[in-house]
Amino acid sequence: MPASGSRRISAALGRAARHFARRAGHAFAGLGLRMAAVLYSVFALAFGAEGWRSWRADHRQVELAHHAVNLTQARPRTEIELGLALLFAYFALSSWMRALRHI
DSSP states (O other): OHHHHHHHHHHHHHHHHHHHHHHHHHHHHHHHHHHHHHHHHHHHHHHHHHHHHHHHHHHHHHHHTTOOOOGGGSOHHHHHHHHHHHHHHHHHHHHHHHHHHTO
8 A cells, every 4th residue: 555655646746846846938939038038138139229329420421422212322231231220120029929828
């Protein structure tokens, strides 16, 4: 009889451990998505601020030279910074949306 009782206890402990691991894994996955979204948001803000600063500097130089101002007069570096800002903003938004669905 004692062997039967210890088997039931070990089976119950195994089920409890699997349940805990599943719930903890779910919680850590949601936390990881939120941390990734925050990190992507920081990158998006940094590239966006630097891109905006470069864009304004490019157009100030054009205005001083008395030329018509349009969007095609930006340096390639400015366009890359603004493009990376959009890309990281997309990553941040998609991570936030996945984290909200993960609840």
